[in-house]
Amino acid sequence: MRIEALSLALRPRTPWEAIDLGVALARRTGAALFLCFALPYAGFALAVNLLLWGQPAVAALVVWWSKPAFDRLALHVLAQAVFDPGLGWRRAFASLRQVPRTGLVAALTVGRFDFARSFHLPVAQLEGQRGAAARQRRALLDRRARGAAVWLGVVIAHFVVVLVLGADGLLRLLSPQGGGLSLRLTDLFDASGALTPLYLFNAAVILADCVLEPLYVAAGFTLYLSRRTDLEGWDLEIAFRRMAARRAAAALGIAAALVLAGVLPEPAQAAASPAASAERKAIDAILASPEFREREAGREWRRKGEPDARDPPAPGAPVDLSFLQKLARVLAELARIFAWFAAIAIAGWLLYHAWRRFGWPARTPRAAPAAPPDVLFGLDVRADALPADLAAAARARLAAGEPRAALSLLYRGALAGLLRDGHLAVRAGDTEGDCIRQVAASAGAPLTTYFARLVAAWGRLAYAGAPPPATEAHALIDDWERHFAPPPRGAAR
Template sequence: MKIEALAIDTHPRNSWKSFDLGCRMAMQWWWPLYGFMLCSTLPFFLLFTLLSPEYGVYLLWLLKPWFERGLLYIHSRQVFGQQVSVVEALKAWQSQIKVYWLASITWQRLSPSRGFDLPVAQLEGLRGEKRKARLRLLHQTTDDNSFWWLLICLHWELFITFGLLMLVNMLIPLGFEWNIAEAFYSESNLILIAYNVCWYFALVLIAPLFIGGGFAAYLNRRILLEGWDIELGLKKIRNRWSAKQISLLVILVAGLMGYAADAPVAYAQTNELEQATEELATDPEEPQLSEDALKKHTAIKESLQEILAGPPFHNKEMVRDWRWTGWKWESSESEEPPDLSGWMGVFAVIAKFAEVILWVLFISIIGWLLWLSRHQLAKLLNIKVDLKKQKVDLPAFSRHEKQQGLPSDIPAELDALLEQQAYRQVLSLLLVSSLTYLYEKHDLSLTESMTELECLAEIRSKVQGESLRFMTSLIQLWIDLAWAHRWPNAEKMAELCTQWQQVFLTVEAGETP
């Protein structure tokens, strides 16, 4: 890389000026850039649109990074003074895609700094960890606006696309009935093709600017990091001056750097060094003094070398992370404690007590809020809450069952109630136990506000077979008793209890009803 061959001025810029420079570069070399872009993308665009007017452009959008490789190739050659023709760029294009060909259209496709990162892989040829380290270094600045550059270019693309669409709409003759807003929601391919063409033109127009901006930002970052401007300046001086002049200049620069390196530590010793040098210079006739001065001079020099070798002059390391720096009041520990005698002491105790209360209150409120939003949190964190274990307010159908709950031995309880001819309680127990069972097995959506027929409709939607038949006759019997005041006969009740045992007890034993 011959930086002296750079076609751009190498002074340090901020990122926005770099993007501006990139645009000017693209305008300067527009012919090879746009020629390449049209030649490489047009066949793909036509093919994809032909295959699918609806989804073809998405495929082209996905493959866009491959076309950008060719643009970067042209930019990178032109910026170093090498003229690249469209044909040359097309010939070289295949070799430029090889590096990260798959990554660039898959997981790196949506990288917000794609334009800025591309030269590292394509021009520097770095891969894997080296590439990552290089990118880390390049991005290690507060002036990294590569994402905003991408966003700006994206907006340009959108504005141009819709602007062109509007232009087409405006240029349609009056006699021709075609409304763009209506057509947009219609199933016609015409609007799709029109949109595709407009988007394609926007793509061709913006891509060289985007890559140019990213490349210029990359170059600028390297100028800043590697001091290309200084190097170039020195090279120019070397070309102008003789070897002696250069040596003097180097000594002068080194001296100035040494002087300015670290004033608080090195200043005194530098003074001593100067003093010793002066001594050496002023008393050449006195060997004793000269020896001392030499020793002193060597010691100071060694000491200086030691300081210059250590931090902060070398092995600079920048670490960015979060660290606990302690409570603010901890820093004032050394201060004298306040006088807390008398009323102030009482207030201090109250304040301490209030602090504890407030903390307890605060933690309780947080806990309460978390408890209230436990279902939402479980949904958010994708944790399955075991609803079965929660208390469910099922329709009880009888206040007795609601108050007492289900007995442990239901068949025995049913027999006892049948003997007492307590049919209302028998039906209610059958209903509640069956509903509880079906709710657990089939996850029924039953609520307190549901009537008997609504419960049956819900059961019908989720339960089939013997269970459904049993529930239908059970609920009908319950309705007759509860709302029509018709007392069931003993045989029917006994039959129902037997059916219940057949349906639900066999299910519990592992059979499917």
């Protein structure tokens, strides 16, 4: 192949760029490509549908199955177009008789299910490879580009669907009866149904193929060219050839050949050519020069018994599998990190669900802060702010005609006592009733009853301005002493 005659700019491309190049190539080739594919294909499809009249599903299957044969026409035109940008449709059409038939049987049998069909087609059609050689070649090409080639097929199939659906929509819009294509798969196998929608469906698929199949073949072809450029360094070769032509320097030409031969993998075709042995001799001559024979002696410390990585392995020595150990260590480290993350995630998940289900564990009064609050219900309840003999002070206030002060003292004293004994843990929203319930939960019945009485008396005074009767006030003071007053000094407890 005269790669210097290619009309495409050869350079390393990603598979997607290569596919894009194919679309550009198809557009440039234009009528020559589309007519050369569409006329034979549409004619064949029409003939099949007429021959198998009444069986649209079978006709559709036959047409679909035969499509690889027509792909060859498109590739034949494209292969000429890359060398001849001005290829007209007449010339292209006239050249279709020379389309090679290599591998046609395979393409129409097992090859029909090749998902990278357009990518593999040049191997059979342009390289003329068959059998094991073709398989080997395809495997080499597939190593980097198969994914893109398969996705190309998937994308084109989707575009076919889009065009068919578009045709369906157009028919439904324009048809006065509101008919459309039969897009239900079951209709294809229902002999009793109306045939018109099915044939319209076939026609839509064929028309979509006429537009998209040449693009598919062109994109697969440029993907193939791109892959070969990568494999065989066509771009470098072309660059060197141009340099050689410009400088006309023989030495440089040899160097280019050497570099190509040394750096790049040996191309399949080049290995078979007679020039290869001459190049090999030149390479050997270069490698025999003194520059490649330099020796350097050195000394270094080495632990006894430790093999040097630079030593060639002794014949028969076991293969060094220490990298496996390192790999295992890395994997173990990764697994450890993953296990930690998993453990934290599981613990978080469990906590979250426990919280959702049970709420936070309720704080018991015992778990209340060790230091009781200083102010409660607007009252100073610090022990040192209260008189030493609270009951006596309360009686004195009562005698002085200050029942509110007396009751306030009692109430403060009771709160301080309950806080001290851990019967109370007051939150912002707690009312007097909540406090009574807390006391009832942790203290005995007599203390609860007394506290409820005291709170009721205090509530009447605070919220209704009604002081308790004197007898009730005295009774409250007496009972306060019983419940809260500290035992006399020296008394046995």
